[in-house]
Amino acid sequence: MRIRITFSKTEAMRYTGHLDLHRTWExxxxxxxxxxxxSQGFHPQPRLNLACALPLGFTSxxxxxxxxxxxxxxxAEIEAQLSPALPPGLVLQSxxxxxxxxxxxxxxxxxxxYTVSLLDTPADLQSRLDTLLSSTNILRERRGKSYDxxxxxxxxxxxxxxxxxxxxxxTRLAAREGATGRPEELLAALGIPFENTRIHRTxxxxxx
Amino acid sequence: xxxxxxxxxxxxxxxxPTVQKPGRYTGGELNQVVKDWQSTPTHLALxxxxxxxxxxxxxxxxxxxxxVNQRPDALAERAYLPWIDMEAAMRQADIPLYSLExxxxxxxxxxxxxxxxxxxxxxxxxxxxxxxGIPLFAAERHNSHPLVIAGGHTTFNxxxxxxxxxxxxxxxxxxxxxxxxxxxQVWKQSQLPRTxxxxxxxxxxxxxxxxxxxxxxxxxxxxxRIEPLDDNAPRPVLKRIVPVLPPAxxxxxxxxxxxxxNRVPVEIxxxxxxxxxxxxxxxxxxxxxxRGVEEVVNAIEAALQHTGYxxxxxxxxxxxxxxHIVELVKAVGQRFAGKHLAVSLPSLRIxxxxxxxxxxxxxxxxxGFTLAPEAASERMRAIxxxxxxxxxxxxxxxxxxxxxxxxxxxxxxIGHPSETIEDVQAIADLCKAVLAEGRKVIGRxxxxxxxxxxxxxxxxxxxxxxxCDTIEQIQAKQALLKRELRDRDIKLTWTNPQExxxxxxxxxxxxxxxxxxxxxxxxxxxxxxxxxxxxxPAWQEAFAEAGLDPAxxxxxxxxxxxxxxxxxxxxxxxxxxLTEDYLMSLSGETRIDCRQQCYACGILPTFxxxxxxxxxxxxxxxxxxxxxxxxxxx
Numbered sequence: 001m002r003i004r005i006t007f008s009k010t011e012a013m014r015y016t017g018h019l020d021l022h023r024t025w026e027x028x029x030x031x032x033x034x035x036x037x038x039s040q041g042f043h044p045q046p047r048l049n050l051a052c053a054l055p056l057g058f059t060s061x062x063x064x065x066x067x068x069x070x071x072x073x074x075x076a077e078i079e080a081q082l083s084p085a086l087p088p089g090l091v092l093q094s095x096x097x098x099x100x101x102x103x104x105x106x107x108x109x110x111x112x113x114y115t116v117s118l119l120d121t122p123a124d125l126q127s128r129l130d131t132l133l134s135s136t137n138i139l140r141e142r143r144g145k146s147y148d149x150x151x152x153x154x155x156x157x158x159x160x161x162x163x164x165x166x167x168x169x170x171t172r173l174a175a176r177e178g179a180t181g182r183p184e185e186l187l188a189a190l191g192i193p194f195e196n197t198r199i200h201r202t203x204x205x206x207x208x
Numbered sequence: 209x210x211x212x213x214x215x216x217x218x219x220x221x222x223x224x225p226t227v228q229k230p231g232r233y234t235g236g237e238l239n240q241v242v243k244d245w246q247s248t249p250t251h252l253a254l255x256x257x258x259x260x261x262x263x264x265x266x267x268x269x270x271x272x273x274x275x276v277n278q279r280p281d282a283l284a285e286r287a288y289l290p291w292i293d294m295e296a297a298m299r300q301a302d303i304p305l306y307s308l309e310x311x312x313x314x315x316x317x318x319x320x321x322x323x324x325x326x327x328x329x330x331x332x333x334x335x336x337x338x339x340x341g342i343p344l345f346a347a348e349r350h351n352s353h354p355l356v357i358a359g360g361h362t363t364f365n366x367x368x369x370x371x372x373x374x375x376x377x378x379x380x381x382x383x384x385x386x387x388x389x390x391x392x393q394v395w396k397q398s399q400l401p402r403t404x405x406x407x408x409x410x411x412x413x414x415x416x417x418x419x420x421x422x423x424x425x426x427x428x429x430x431x432x433r434i435e436p437l438d439d440n441a442p443r444p445v446l447k448r449i450v451p452v453l454p455p456a457x458x459x460x461x462x463x464x465x466x467x468x469x470n471r472v473p474v475e476i477x478x479x480x481x482x483x484x485x486x487x488x489x490x491x492x493x494x495x496x497x498x499r500g501v502e503e504v505v506n507a508i509e510a511a512l513q514h515t516g517y518x519x520x521x522x523x524x525x526x527x528x529x530x531x532h533i534v535e536l537v538k539a540v541g542q543r544f545a546g547k548h549l550a551v552s553l554p555s556l557r558i559x560x561x562x563x564x565x566x567x568x569x570x571x572x573x574x575x576g577f578t579l580a581p582e583a584a585s586e587r588m589r590a591i592x593x594x595x596x597x598x599x600x601x602x603x604x605x606x607x608x609x610x611x612x613x614x615x616x617x618x619x620x621x622i623g624h625p626s627e628t629i630e631d632v633q634a635i636a637d638l639c640k641a642v643l644a645e646g647r648k649v650i651g652r653x654x655x656x657x658x659x660x661x662x663x664x665x666x667x668x669x670x671x672x673x674x675x676c677d678t679i680e681q682i683q684a685k686q687a688l689l690k691r692e693l694r695d696r697d698i699k700l701t702w703t704n705p706q707e708x709x710x711x712x713x714x715x716x717x718x719x720x721x722x723x724x725x726x727x728x729x730x731x732x733x734x735x736x737x738x739x740x741x742x743x744x745p746a747w748q749e750a751f752a753e754a755g756l757d758p759a760x761x762x763x764x765x766x767x768x769x770x771x772x773x774x775x776x777x778x779x780x781x782x783x784x785x786l787t788e789d790y791l792m793s794l795s796g797e798t799r800i801d802c803r804q805q806c807y808a809c810g811i812l813p814t815f816x817x818x819x820x821x822x823x824x825x826x827x828x829x830x831x832x833x834x835x836x837x838x839x840x841x842x
Contacts, residue, residue, distance in 0.1 A: 011236075012234075012236040012237075012464075013464055014234070015224065015229075015230040015231035015234055015464070015465070016231055016464040016465060017231075017465070019466075020231070020464055020465050020466060023466075024462075024464060026516070026518065027462060027515065027516030027517065027518070028516060029516070030512070030516035030517075030518065030547075031513065031514070031515070031516035033513075038548055044548055046548075056230070057224075057225045057230070085516070087237070087238035087462065087464075088236055088237070088238065089236070089464070119221075119222075194225055194226075195222050195223070195224075195225040195226050196222070
């Protein structure tokens with residue numbers, strides 16, 4: 001059976017990369033004694049599928065994983081076995097059964113919301129935002145290729161925090177295959193050092 | 209002022225996003241143990257002086273972590289060295305080396321235990337002390353500083369590090385760590401000077417306190433004698449052993465990032481009965497003790513439940529010699545069938561039976577098949593006491609290739625005593641013959657990876673009297689191999705001769721080496737085990753400034769009666785046995801597997817009572833039948 005898990009990746013796993021997260025899920029299922037389906041062949045791999053890679057250093061409460069099990073089990077039972085096996089840093093949000101032939105997660109994601117907490121706030125932040133948003137294109141270079149960041153920014157606003165929490169930027173960036181807006185690129189365009197922020201993914205759009 | 213854990217956390221917040229693999233520095237993994245700092249009386253930090261990726265795979269520290277954290281009155285936390293970029297960032301931000309569990313500066317712990325399994329960690333250990341703000345020299349530490357102890361295989365010659373370590377554990381740590389913690393607790397209550405703590409530690413079996421001894425040198429630089437400065441200081445310091453291997457740890461910390469051995473390690477057997485004359489581990493880990501099949505399988509099961517690992521390593525110095533290896537492999541195969549579990553079974557003997565073992569572990573055909581002939585000519589194999597016939601090796605290779613492995617790894621060593629260029633040529637010839645066998649079976653798919661390391665005459669082995677090859681000799685031998693083994697299907701690897709020299713100086717050194725290590729570290733030597741950071745000129749300069757000749761330590765064969773710097777440390781194996789074995793090697797005589805016949809290495813008379821109390825096959829030594837046996841003094 002194919003199950004879809006929505007989960008949080010929290011502080012303890014903030015610095016675990018995509019491949020290592022994949023391996024952490026495999027081990028979680030193994031601890032839970034839930035029989036993951038494995039691929040055929042010489043090097044069988046567990047059938048696990050993550051929707052959208054979360055960059056190193058980010059946290060999230062909207063990550064999505066598809067997992068294939070060798071047997072059919074009631075969702076409640078799966079959850080009861082999985083929950084105690086979760087490592088620090090992974091929290092279950094919800095779980096559902098998905099049609100085996102549903103399209104792959106990666107092809108469904110359209111865009112993502114991020115909350116960027118600012119540990120230091122530049123005095124002229126609002127004007128930097130205004131300049132950025134009024135630009136028709138923002139040419140940037142990544143891994144030797146130049147691209148336009150502007151069309152990938154679907155939404156961007158500055159939000160003053162209610163209490164003593166740091167102020168933050170709320171943004172929605174494209175997250176389609178081949179057209180991904182990266183929060184760290186946005187920060188670079190705004191002249192804010194990445195290490196002076198905390199980035200949290202809050203929502204993925206497009207998954208049925 | 210020492211930073212608080214909260215201050216360290218806040219500073220880390222800003223620098224972690226800027227360094228490579230920040231997951232090395234956060235802790236918080238599954239199965240880490242976090243205890244309340246305030247209410248736990250004794251705080252022990254366990255430091256592996258290399259990066260997390262390497263240190264997390266060290267079974268010794270995992271065992272001690274488990275042992276200590278089971279006590280309600282003590283806590284153990286981990287620390288590793290930062291990589292270059294993180295070290296620079298930490299120094300810039302004044303962050304001391306801290307523990308992963310609670311982010312306390314290492315300077316705040318009661319005891320700092322450093323693992324020293326190999327010599328190229330020495331400068332890292334100094335660097336770690338420096339990063340932690342702990343005085344490097346033991347003599348400069350006060351009551352407020354942690355007690356700095358070290359253990360691991362290198363401590364069988366502790367002298368090069370004597371100036372930096374307060375007390376060394378010689379031998380196995382599972383029991384002695386508790387006695388050290390107890391001694392520390394008693395001392396802490398007493399408020400006596402630090403020297404009293406050291407004196408009480410020296411009374412514990414297996415603990416060596418270097419300040420209680422003084423070596424006297426002869427004019428030629430060799431040692432005349434090693435004088436105990438305290439009436440109660442043991443002479444020799446006998447290594448600690450456990451009579452029976454304690455229950456294997458099963459609640460391993462599961463890293464969130466990849467590490468070198470990212471798997472469950474289960475030690476099935478400690479020690480080796482083969483007696484290869486170059487082998488340090490084989491001499492210092494006697495007697496051979498085994499875990500039962502049921503115990504091993506249950507440990508694997510529990511560990512898999514706790515960790516979810518997809519791979520296990522069944523560890524020993526010689527898997528084929530584990531008495532119940534067939535039964536074990538069968539039991540593992542049955543109990544974990546269909547679980548997609550990879551099993552690694554290292555150190556197999558060169559015989560077709562080994563392939564049957566590997567075949568039985570179906571899922572484990574991941575990498576290549578590894579065999580260690582160590583030498584290629586029959587003459588040389590007799591000298592090193594590892595007799596395997598060439599025909600046997602070729603037959604095994606043939607079987608390996610025909611049963612589905614395309615890559616065979618062969619480990620050899622050059623620089624064995626009395627080795628000639630013909631013996632090295634024999635390695636090349638043998639490699640070609642092995643590959644030819646492979647090609648007969650699977651054609652051009654056959655691959656051969658020979659790994660050729662260089663022999664270092666290690667302390668406490670029958671070869672401790674032997675001289676090392678010079679760099680020029682090693683280079684000439686390596687050049688021959690590189691020339692002869694130029695083939696697209698052969699991937700030859702070798703050891704940098706300069707690194708071999710460093711390891712040889714450090715493993716054979718006396719107390720005067722401490723100054724060399726210190727100077728080399730000051731000149732920037734660190735991460736010596738990492739090829740790209742190895743700083744040979746720093747070591748050469750350090751020797752020159754200390755007025756010492758490196759060749760004195762490495763290129764000199766010793767008279768049979770020379771007093772070694774490690775003479776006051778006893779492995780339980782008698783010097784008489786080592787001498788006899790050395791002389792036998794000179795005439796090419798072998799002594800096969802001591803399970804068949806006891807060669808009286810000295811272990812049994814040293815540990816007679818222990819053996820009598822633990823009869824049966826948990827030890828591979830002969831039984832002690834008589835009720836009263838006189839302990840033979842070395």
